[in-house]
Amino acid sequence: MEECFSCKGEQCENTYSEIEFLSRKILDLNKQLIDSGKAKSRFLSLVANALNNPIAVLLSMIPHLKPQNDLKLETIYALVHEQALTLDFRIQNLVAAAEIENGEVDISYASVDIKDLVDEAxxxxxxxxxxxxxxxxxxxxVEQKIVGDPQRLYLIFRNLIDNACNYGKEKGNVIITVRENDSRLHISVKNDGEGPKVEYKAQVYTRFAAGPExxxxxxxxxxxxxxxxxLMDGSIDYQTDGTSVTFMVDLPLQTALENSEAFGSNDFFFESFDDAIEL
Amino acid sequence: MIQGSSTFIHVGQLHIDYSPSAISTVLGSCVAVCLYDTRLGMGGMNHYLLPFWNGNGLQSPKFGNISIPKLIEMMISKGSHPSRMEAKVFGGASLNVGPLSNTMMIGEKNIMVAKEILHEYKIPIAAQDVGGRNGRKIQFDLERGKILLKYVARSEVEGE
Incomplete structure (x- = not known):
């Protein structure tokens, strides 16, 4: 009996050291991966900031150029405006990606009107x-205002809807559903058209990966x-049924307004560190 | 008690600050590496969820092997040097008690990756409190370079 136990202990130890060995190996392999990724990261954060300011100026000025009663000019104006909006969106994404990779995303909470965000997108x-x-x-x-990070929520909506419009069929439907259940916010965006094929599932969320088409x-x-x-403790998934694809984002709803200051304030920690261990 | 303001960090965040501020976080199976440079009175803390980035998705600091080098680099860019840093490592608990949950050993791997990377940069680990079954609440007092640690009930550790 005793022998049996010691056997098991030994086995356990072997498994443990094996896992440690394998983990070390992953770490090594990963280093190569990171080195190649690092260049992308650095580029991302440089570019994001250099592009952000000019496009903001452009976007605020373009509306002043809207022509009156000139069909040809109006077409050109629409084209310019559209491209500027697209450019702005891509830069917003670059900025967001750079922030995430730099660990700079600080989710802030404010009162948000979902309808406004969707309309804006x-x-x-x-x-x-x-x-x-x-x-x-x-x-x-969701009719009443919710507590969330307006900028980040907007970017989530904007990306999902942009995705649906760009990958969706011409003259197709795009259905945006937002509902609240069990103090969670469920967002889904459905478009007609074929979704990503199963074999691309891993690639769907990979940065800089070109779509299959x-x-x-x-x-x-x-x-x-x-x-x-x-980052907001939520999740994303998608479903396809051959004729349509639905992306679903699920986020927890904050019940009370916890602004970031109160959340990380001294009071919160002062009380609770009374009999703490010091290291 | 701390004199300056305290910054609370979540998973995937990094923060560097100076004396007399403080940085705090709550950990379950996540790990936080705290770096301190006595000469500059500057310290940094990260908080990561998983040991390795798998090349899929953004290279976010919620992965240890992204987050720790990034923290070290941020300290360097603010004038410190690995030879002057000391590290303290916390977290990596096994929160789910069950026969299968331990096979994932997220906590263990999180701890391992911290030790491995710190070793590589030759940064000594001055103190640590890792593993076990309890979550931890830590506060990094940058005036004294000390960590205040408290164990917390499982229910208090959210999102891990």
């Missing part, structure tokens, strides 16, 4: 929607949505 995509004649419908049952944008959008959702 749709408005920014109005040219694409018009061009592809997409039928957009919004089913939002050729690249749209930078391949950053969904990786950002996933990371932002996870």
């Amino acid at each position: 749709i408005k920014a995509l109005r040219y694409t929607i018009e061009e592809k004649q997409i039928r957009m419908s919004v089913e939002n049952t 050729g690249a749209h944008g930078l391949g950053l959008g969904l990786s950002i949505v996933r990371d932002l959702s996870e």
Whole structure:
């Protein structure tokens, strides 16, 4: 009997050292991966900041140039405005990715109107929607304001809707559903068209990975949505049924307004460190 | 008690601050590496969830092998040097008690990756409190370079 126990102990130890050995191996292999990734990271954060300011100026100035009663100029104006909006969106994504990779994302909480966020995201995509004649419908049952990070939530909506419009079929439907259940916020965006094939599942959230049918944008959008959702303790998943694809984001709802200051304030920690161990 | 303001960090965050501020966090199977440079009165803390980045998705500091080198580099960019840093490592508990949950050994791997990377940079580990079954609440007092640690009930450790 005793022998049996010691046997088991030995086995356990072997397994343990084996896992340690394998983990060390992963660490080594991973180093190569990181080195190649690091260059991307550095580039990302440099570019993001250098591009952000000029585009903000452009976007605020362009509306002043809107021509009156000149069809040709109006077409050109729409094209310029559309491209500027697209550029701005891509830069926002670059900035977000750089922030996430630098560990700089500090989720802040404010009172947010979901309807406003969705409307704003749709408005920014109005040219694409018009061009592809997409039928957009919004089913939002969250009427009161919620507590969340407006900027990050907007980016989540914007990316999901952008994705649906770009990958969706022409003259197809895009259905945005937002509902609240068990103090969680469920967001889903469904579009007609084939979704990513199963074999691409791992690639869907990989940054800079080109889509199987050729690249749209930078391949950053969904990786950002996933990371932002996870930073807010939420998750993302998608379903396809051959004719449509639905992306679902699930986020916990904050019940009380915990602004970041109160959350990390001294009071919170002063009390609780009375009989702490000092190391 | 601490004189300056205290910054609370979540998973995937890094923070560097100076005396007399403080940095705090709550850990379950996550690990926090605290670095301190006595000469500058500067210290940094990270908080990571998993040991390795697998090349999928963003290279975010919620992975130990991204987060620890990044923290060290941030300390260097603010004028410190690995030879002047000392490290303290906390967390890596096994929160789920069950026959299978331990096979994942997330906590253990998180601890291992910290030791391995610190060893590589030749940064000595001055103190540690790792493993076990309890979550931890830590506060890094940058004035004295000391960590205050308290064990917390499992229910208090959210999201891990």
